[in-house]
Amino acid sequence: MSRTLAATKASAVPPPPATQNLLLAALPAADYARLLPHLEPVPLPLGWSVYESGDRMAHVFFPTEGIISLLYVMESGASAEIAITGNEGLVGISLFMGGQSTPSRAIVQSAGHAYRLRADFLMREFERGGELQHKLLRFTQALITQMAQTAVCNRHHTVEQQLCRWLLLSLDRLPSNKLAMTQELIANMLGVRREGVTEAAGHLQEAGLIDYRRGHIAVLDRPGLEARVCECYAVVKRESDRLQEPVGAA
Amino acid sequence: MSRTLAATKASAVPPPPATQNLLLAALPAADYARLLPHLEPVPLPLGWSVYESGDRMAHVFFPTEGIISLLYVMESGASAEIAITGNEGLVGISLFMGGQSTPSRAIVQSAGHAYRLRADFLMREFERGGELQHKLLRFTQALITQMAQTAVCNRHHTVEQQLCRWLLLSLDRLPSNKLAMTQELIANMLGVRREGVTEAAGHLQEAGLIDYRRGHIAVLDRPGLEARVCECYAVVKRESDRLQEPVGAA
DNA sequence: CGCGCTATGTACGGTTCAGAACGTATTTGG
DNA sequence: CCAAATACGTTCTGAACCGTACATAGCGCG
Numbered sequence: 067m068s069r070t071l072a073a074t075k076a077s078a079v080p081p082p083p084a085t086q087n088l089l090l091a092a093l094p095a096a097d098y099a100r101l102l103p104h105l106e107p108v109p110l111p112l113g114w115s116v117y118e119s120g121d122r123m124a125h126v127f128f129p130t131e132g133i134i135s136l137l138y139v140m141e142s143g144a145s146a147e148i149a150i151t152g153n154e155g156l157v158g159i160s161l162f163m164g165g166q167s168t169p170s171r172a173i174v175q176s177a178g179h180a181y182r183l184r185a186d187f188l189m190r191e192f193e194r195g196g197e198l199q200h201k202l203l204r205f206t207q208a209l210i211t212q213m214a215q216t217a218v219c220n221r222h223h224t225v226e227q228q229l230c231r232w233l234l235l236s237l238d239r240l241p242s243n244k245l246a247m248t249q250e251l252i253a254n255m256l257g258v259r260r261e262g263v264t265e266a267a268g269h270l271q272e273a274g275l276i277d278y279r280r281g282h283i284a285v286l287d288r289p290g291l292e293a294r295v296c297e298c299y300a301v302v303k304r305e306s307d308r309l310q311e312p313v314g315a316a
Numbered sequence: 317m318s319r320t321l322a323a324t325k326a327s328a329v330p331p332p333p334a335t336q337n338l339l340l341a342a343l344p345a346a347d348y349a350r351l352l353p354h355l356e357p358v359p360l361p362l363g364w365s366v367y368e369s370g371d372r373m374a375h376v377f378f379p380t381e382g383i384i385s386l387l388y389v390m391e392s393g394a395s396a397e398i399a400i401t402g403n404e405g406l407v408g409i410s411l412f413m414g415g416q417s418t419p420s421r422a423i424v425q426s427a428g429h430a431y432r433l434r435a436d437f438l439m440r441e442f443e444r445g446g447e448l449q450h451k452l453l454r455f456t457q458a459l460i461t462q463m464a465q466t467a468v469c470n471r472h473h474t475v476e477q478q479l480c481r482w483l484l485l486s487l488d489r490l491p492s493n494k495l496a497m498t499q500e501l502i503a504n505m506l507g508v509r510r511e512g513v514t515e516a517a518g519h520l521q522e523a524g525l526i527d528y529r530r531g532h533i534a535v536l537d538r539p540g541l542e543a544r545v546c547e548c549y550a551v552v553k554r555e556s557d558r559l560q561e562p563v564g565a566a
Numbered sequence: 567c568g569c570g571c572t573a574t575g576t577a578c579g580g581t582t583c584a585g586a587a588c589g590t591a592t593t594t595g596g
Numbered sequence: 597c598c599a600a601a602t603a604c605g606t607t608c609t610g611a612a613c614c615g616t617a618c619a620t621a622g623c624g625c626g
Binding site for chain 3: 498499500510511514515517518528529530531
């Protein structure tokens with residue numbers, strides 16, 4: 067009775083293991099062992115704000131599943147995505163970068179799970195130097211590349227190209243070829259009108275690359291998307307892969 | 317005789333002291349003393365490429381004067397500026413971030429001087445942790461903010477607003493109100509057509525905010541520019557100032 | 567001091583996208 | 597099972613900006 071109740075109150079499915087986060091998984095065993103007792107599983111519900119502009123963060127989050135968008139919301143209410151993160155990284159770099167907060171905001175774009183770590187504990191570990199610090203900084207550099215390329219893409223490429231880039235970047239962080247996402251939300255991420263997304267998605271659907279209906283998009287032809295996307299996707303992907311390699315790899 | 321010759325061979329004017337770089341100036345005396353013997357003054361001639369896309373850098377550069385643009389050049393040849401740095405920071409963050417290189421490029425946009433530090437020495441110092449590491453990371457976070465805001469600005473704001481932002485960001489890194497810059501080069505930085513810059517600059521000139529002629533721009537009314545610029549400038553400036561404050565300041 | 571290079575001014579058609587309004591279809595919940 | 601909410605489709609007008617072409621003006625150098 068009470069067991070059933072407890073199981074209902076907690077998440078129905080047990081959270082995935084922390085090693086499903088690639089950053090944690092790549093740590094040396096000793097480093098990981100020190101972290102493990104302090105890693106606290108938390109759900110990432112759709113739409114949840116991990117942090118708001120200017121928030122002094124109490125934790126960093128290592129996602130095991132799901133996608134988190136970093137975005138900036140302007141005074142007018144218009145917004146633009148700056149970068150996204152999934153199980154390859156973490157959310158809350160401004161903690162170890164020393165600023166404690168940032169002008170941007172982080173929103174769960176696709177529900178999932180994460181392990182969180184208290185800020186003070188992370189800082190102690192970061193200041194040991196070594197592999198954890200190294201991996202966090204390399205991930206941050208990948209994030210920087212993503213932001214830079216977002217700036218370039220916003221300047222020079224069409225909505226359709228940007229939608230392709232966005233779909234591919236999201237897909238790389240999801241286990242299946244399906245994402246639960248309305249066109250309205252995608253438009254907010256790309257910083258364009260919803261109608262623009264409708265039109266671009268229509269083209270992709272006509273071309274047989276995707277299939278969507280009311281908040282659900284399935285990618286049918288990934289190579290086809292890769293053929294349409296601008297170079298920005300490849301730049302980000304290549305750099306992200308490179309920075310995930312063990313240090314000293316060719 | 318030989319003294320005269322040596323003086324002629326070297327730069328005509330002596331390079332400014334290293335403490336004119338705010339990052340170096342803010343270091344504790346002991347840290348600065350360790351660095352000083354390894355700081356090598358180098359000129360930053362206009363148009364010089366500090367590093368190219370993918371270069372494995374041998375040095376980091378601490379500018380004392382001048383401006384360096386970080387930009388990305390696309391396959392098509394089109395380009396877009398991602399961030400700029402002057403004497404408040406350094407060029408070559410990918411060294412201590414662990415990636416050794418980046419897909420972007422760094423170009424001297426306004427001539428000046430810098431002190432360079434060998435990569436291996438910088439890495440040893442960085443890995444000591446402490447104040448140098450801390451300051452480098454906080455500067456990097458300011459750079460991240462600048463990139464993020466560039467992405468937002470590229471998405472949502474007009475050429476004229478972006479020109480105002482660009483002028484103000486540049487001005488903040490120069491000793492006078494004059495910058496030597498053609499509209500063509502500004503257009504390359506903003507990633508727009510030269511004609512667009514001509515038109516926007518024309519408006520600003522009519523309004524009495526700037527005065528320009530053939531490669532030279534003088535800002536006459538800075539408050540006027542600040543009244544026209546989008547919020548992006550203030551976000552970047554505020555965050556940059558905040559991250560330059562001593563740690564623990566309110 | 568004038569020739570030529572480079573920087574800036576101007577104009578035109580075309581495309582992309584914003585803003586706005588409204589219609590249609592699918593889902594949800596009482 | 598129907599009403600309301602939500603998601604997507606369509607259309608129109610206008611603004612911003614691009615690509616292009618060409619005209620003018622400042623400046624350096626022989």
